[in-house]
Amino acid sequence: MDKEQLVKEGYDMISENFLSFRHQFDNSQELIIFAKFLPENGRVLDVGCGVGIPVAGFFVENGFELTGIDISEGMLKKARENIPEAQFFQYNMVDLDFPDNHFDGIVSIYSMFHVPKQKHVKIIKNFHRMLKKEGCMMLVFNPRENEGVDDFLGTDMYWSCHKPEISRELVLKAGFEIIYDEILDRGNELMYWVMAKK
Numbered sequence: 327m328d329k330e331q332l333v334k335e336g337y338d339m340i341s342e343n344f345l346s347f348r349h350q351f352d353n354s355q356e357l358i359i360f361a362k363f364l365p366e367n368g369r370v371l372d373v374g375c376g377v378g379i380p381v382a383g384f385f386v387e388n389g390f391e392l393t394g395i396d397i398s399e400g401m402l403k404k405a406r407e408n409i410p411e412a413q414f415f416q417y418n419m420v421d422l423d424f425p426d427n428h429f430d431g432i433v434s435i436y437s438m439f440h441v442p443k444q445k446h447v448k449i450i451k452n453f454h455r456m457l458k459k460e461g462c463m464m465l466v467f468n469p470r471e472n473e474g475v476d477d478f479l480g481t482d483m484y485w486s487c488h489k490p491e492i493s494r495e496l497v498l499k500a501g502f503e504i505i506y507d508e509i510l511d512r513g514n515e516l517m518y519w520v521m522a523k524k
């Protein structure tokens with residue numbers, strides 16, 4: 327099966343139970359820091375938004391205009407129920423075609439590692455295109471280079487990631503300035519976080 331289709335079907339399957347799993351990862355610190363770089367009431371895109379909690383909800387609660395996209399209709403259904411104030415669309419993050427210079431912020435939290443790593447360069451360049459001048463982006467990668475399918479919450483799930491040095495290079499080559507990049511432990515899980523500015 328096509329990898330992105332496998333991810334979509336996997337998340338459709340687990341959308342009901344995803345939130346109880348998600349609660350163990352507290353990202354409030356990262357979100358608060360990121361929001362400080364955004365203009366008041368700015369426009370934010372949440373890529374691979376999942377069920378809208380906690381990320382989309384955080385931006386709505388703090389007065390931002392939030393658009394969420396996700397490949398899984400099941401996750402989007404939950405997101406629309408959870409955060410009715412935001413707009414949600416079904417898209418593959420590889421093919422986003424929002425206008426140039428449109429968003430003040432773009433976040434992709436725990437999502438890009440489901441997309442074949444060969445496509446990360448295209449995704450990051452596209453984020454750069456869609457961000458306004460001085461717009462900010464926050465991405466989360468697995469710190470271990472990997473590729474493959476394994477069990478996730480009882481379903482087959484596809485994962486793919488470069489090692490941090492390569493992800494960092496892709497961000498810089500796309501034209502971003504890095505604000506911080508760090509391997510952070512959240513919920514006893516290590517992830518490589520990158521915050522960068524256009």
Ligand SMILES: C[S@@+](CC[C@H](N)C(=O)[O-])C[C@H]1O[C@@H](n2cnc3c(N)ncnc32)[C@H](O)[C@@H]1O
Pocket residue numbers: 330333334337348373374375376377379380381395396397398401417418419420434435436437440441
């Ligand atoms: C681990 S969840 C994280 C959800 C949310 N960002 C959060 O922090 O709770 C990963 C999400 O990425 C979405 N996703 C995976 N591949 C995608 C793709 N190619 N395009 C858009 N969304 C994708 C999944 O459907 C899922 O909702």
